[in-house]
Amino acid sequence: MTLIVKTITRLTVGLILLYGIYIVTHGHLSPGGGFPGGVIIALSFIHLMLAFGKDLALKKLSESLASFFESFGAIMFLTIGLLGIAGGYFFFNFVLKGKPFNLFSAGIIPLCNIAICLKVGAGLFAVFVALILLKVPIKKK
């Protein structure tokens, strides 16, 4: 990739990652939440891959690590739900609810958002890696 793309990527990848985390954690206050935040975080890694080639991106986040994060995110989400049973119901909101509009309010929702973001981000990145790594032998009929 050209030098311009590489320089810009170096500058913006961190910002994109940060923006994604911002969307995830403020999911209960402003639009966003787990899904779009996860997508943006995956995008930052994919951006790396597009600009620098797959080897560098894979060094930052290898495919087995991505697969691990994916399952881990799902299990975390389920555990949060199951822990709610202790409070009486599945997915019961048992963590402290602070004042509305604060960052640390709304009980389990931020934790759920983080779990989802892990899963979506890792999942998208793993899919992209799998599609890129597949070598397609093109047969001419």
Next chain:
Amino acid sequence: MCLILFSIGIYCILVKRNLIKIIIGIGIAEYAVNLFFILVGYRAQGRAPILAEKEIVQNMVDPLPQALILTAIVIGLAVTVLIVSIAIRIYEKYGTFDITKIRRLRG
């Protein structure tokens, strides 16, 4: 308008021969349905359904469809990803994208 989009999508799925065009047709039809669902929640002169501090609750657009559509879009994404990966594998095996040529199963 959504129904027009939806019919375009269905037409693409049923008539086009190239695998990729079928997939795009599915995408169009799906967006049409999601769009329709959001429009269902429209209220006249409504505002975005977000509570902010120190703001009086006025006429709001129905927020429920928005949550549902988020989920539906994600499902659509997963489905699209799966179908594209299968399309790639098909290309690998058959060497063509034309569905009239991919007809090994008969009867």
Next chain:
Amino acid sequence: MNPVPLPVTHNLLPLFVAIPLGSAFIVSLLGKRVKGFSDTFSNLATFSLFSISLLSLLLVKHSGTVVYKVGGWIPPIGICMVLDSLTSFMLVTINLIAFLVTIYSIGYMERYTAKWKFYTLFLLMLAGMNGVIVTGDMFNLFVFLEIASISSYALVAFGVEHEELEASFKYMVMGIMASLFILLGIAFLYSLTSTLNMADMSRALAKIGDNQTAFFVAALFLMGFGLKAALVPFHAWLPDAHPSAPAPISAMLSGVLIKALGVYALARIFFNVLGITATSSSIFMVLGTISMVLGGLLALGQEDIKRLFAYSSISQIGYVVFAIGIGTPLGILAGLFHLFNHAIFKSLLFLNSGSIEYATGTRDLRKMGGLTSKMPVTGYSSLVGSMSISGIPPLSGFWSKLLIILAAIEAKHFIFAAIAVLVSILTLAYYLKVQRLAFFGELKGSLKGIKEAPLTMKLSMIALSIICLLGGLLLIPGIQKNFLSLATEVLVNGTNYAQIILGSIK
């Protein structure tokens, strides 16, 4: 019966979804590292699911319909999970078959690489199916439907050969169209009733009365769920998808998925939410009959054993839909009983075909012959399954088909009853063909070296054939009262569903 929520054991309901979901992801995490882990863990999971489903039967009997509010939110604001007799009936059927199929998979899937991927997808599909049955909220139904469908799309293409990919692609395109119709239907219903809770929706629809949008929605749902259930004319994906999938998946798909997603959802929505009318019953009956006849006719000419079974599935599902469409209590009872029976014997037959494929490497009937001498377990269990599905007394299939025909006669649909009898004879014909070509007769030279299937596969097949033999016992009044009749009542109750659900919320 007044519903009484129990303090602890009513937490049972979400477990039906949580256990397979959790196991799926744990298997995906650890299945690669530890050898043999995915097998044991998945079997543990399905076994626990099966025991819980039996428990749920007791629960419903003890306390009537159980409504579980997810997260403590009161419906209709929150999502609720509903356990009534129909639910527990379907749960027992599905989890029983899933458990036996996972036992079978231990032996069969040795041939494929990446067993842990298979189990992950399988458990996800099971989670989706259980979710569809258990939920009481319309959009939640759609979400779980999609989870199960997506996993099944991936599973059909599991061993990536030409035919499997092509079949999976066609299945996916049609399945996605069906899901889009369903989503569109839900959108319309939401615009009509401003609620997504099924009980609330049925109340609101009753207030609105008959109107054009409701009719349009009913048509959309019929198309969407009909495709998932493989009713004619939406059946075209089934003969391609079911044979190409690996055998345990064919068993799950044909024996369970089209029932849970298709027939159950149709019944639940048309009986409990939209309210059954004369038009809808007749449509069910007509479509059911067409499926019966078409499936049977097309099955006669097949040489691929799994494709023949697939067409037979279309035919038998036609029976079930027809019986449910009759609308009388006897008809619904017969339909549900046949649903249970078909799940058992169709899975048995598909597992048989799997073991034939495992041993001989072919699915072509013309190349087989005289297998019973070398593979006795497969041979005899296949005999039991075929006789049962053709309706030979005293096996279970005979009773359910007899009931369906009696119900049709009782409701004065004589022509339909006659067609049902004719199709039953047709069924006997093509299953006899399978038996003759595959099992009896001379053992062909190329097949002399084959061996019987491995132990786990044998176990499942024997278990299923025993259930076939004993299935007729389900009609004994004592057992029937507890199991089948309660399920029938739920459907017969129709729109009273709303009263029961909403009445039990505190």
